[in-house]
Amino acid sequence: MKNNELILILDFGGQYNQLIARRVRECNVYSEVVPFNISIEEIKEKNPKGIIFTGGPASVYGNDSPRCADGIFELGIPVLGICYGMQLMTYILGGNVAKANKREYGTTDVSIDNTSLLFKGFENDNRFLMSHTDYVETVPDGFKNIASTLSCPNAAMENVDKKLYGIQFHPEVNNSINGTQVIRNFLFEICNCKGDWQIASFVDESIKSLKEKIGDKKALCALSGGVDSSVAAVLLHKAIGKNLTCIFVDHGLLRKNEGDEVEEVFRNQFDINLIRVNAKNRFLEKLAGVTDPEKKRKIIGEEFIRVFEEEAKKIGTVDFLVQGTIYPDVIESGLGKSSVIKSHHNVGGLPDYIDFKEIVEPLRDLFKDEVRKTGLELGIPENLVYRQPFPGPGLAIRVIGDITDEKLDILKEADSIFREEIANAGLHRNINQYFAVLTNLKSVGVMGDERTYDYTIALRAVETTDFMTGFWSKIPYEVLEKVSSRIVNEVNHVNRVVYDITSKPPATIEWE
């Protein structure tokens, strides 16, 4: 992304850092999140149009509170400090940061001075999210107060000559009305950005640089049919054509017809060098009788690597291994890990086993929505680009208990009906993940005059932005009724359908 104007986001540990980067990119300006202690030399080398300091949980008076490199405010590059970022700017430049008696949290009325470029075009009163204990009591010399709330005298400040700005509130979150406009003003009024970062130019640049990098060497890609690996594969294919080989391991745990759909797109539409390995029997043999979810994940992960490895061996040494790593993976891997509730959330872990020289990660600078836009730009069909997330272990963790071929068939049919009716009702873009689960509960029913003793299908649908938390979706009763009646009528061995009305937490999205 060498030729684009750049905003550097210094990460002081706040929970909304990714959001800040996204908001900047939504304004068509490329942004990168970097560690708070990035050196002055590195900053100069990156030559950003502006710098944003994120918030963070520390206090400037803490013993090992995070500090930026000395001299950052003298570079002549505009800086916007958010929350802790504003406090740090104040502290370093000689103002006073004080501790409030109580934390100010929530969307708050903020009076602003709309003669400041930061608030250009704003009405006088606004509502922004405040979330802080420390606050700026006195602004540093050369700074002017440009906003306040009832409990925070300096909710924003500026030093126009040095192009330094601080805001105590969080403009990046949705509850800050017009928050993005503050970021936009910083980018366009203060940093003089042009806003020419676009997916189309990303695609062109990437293809060009991949061509240069790989030349006529060989690359290998594990294709899962998920959005990231699909987009990475097509991008590589556009750059190096038949020198890319994709291996698609079909473990037989995909949804109804999905394996064939993947093959259709990659082989027929794009004419990609595709090897499809139908390995269902291998996986089912390994999974026979296994009921523990973590054990299922482990078996599938290991078997996946084994199958991939066997196929890759047939090809011999390749120069490059393609991975669909995306920007949130890159940012998150730099931060502390939270406790493992379920393992194997990212199916990575291939490189150790494959004979290759270098990894290539063409999407490592993109957020998920940008990956989707890239996919559309490359001509990948919408239904693939907007696919809901699907776990690596597939239906194995949606058949509760032990897995058999028969159970998989029941689940595939029920799940396909659910998805079809959600699409018919026009809800498929609003619900972020929805699927059927085959519980291992059998219950008594009556069909015609006959007693039945058959399986219970559970329907799961959640609305979420980050998949870390989420609410169960309030699907209209009529839609649920139609799904339920179709499933019991059309799918053999199911006589009961239930709807999961638990949010996450305390439940997780998947049942296993």
Ligand code: XMP
């Ligand atoms: P949970 O069930 O933990 O799921 O609330 C959160 C998101 O992660 C997906 N998920 C997985 N993805 N391998 C994956 O690649 C897994 O083992 C796995 N388990 C859960 C889940 O579908 C949801 O989107």
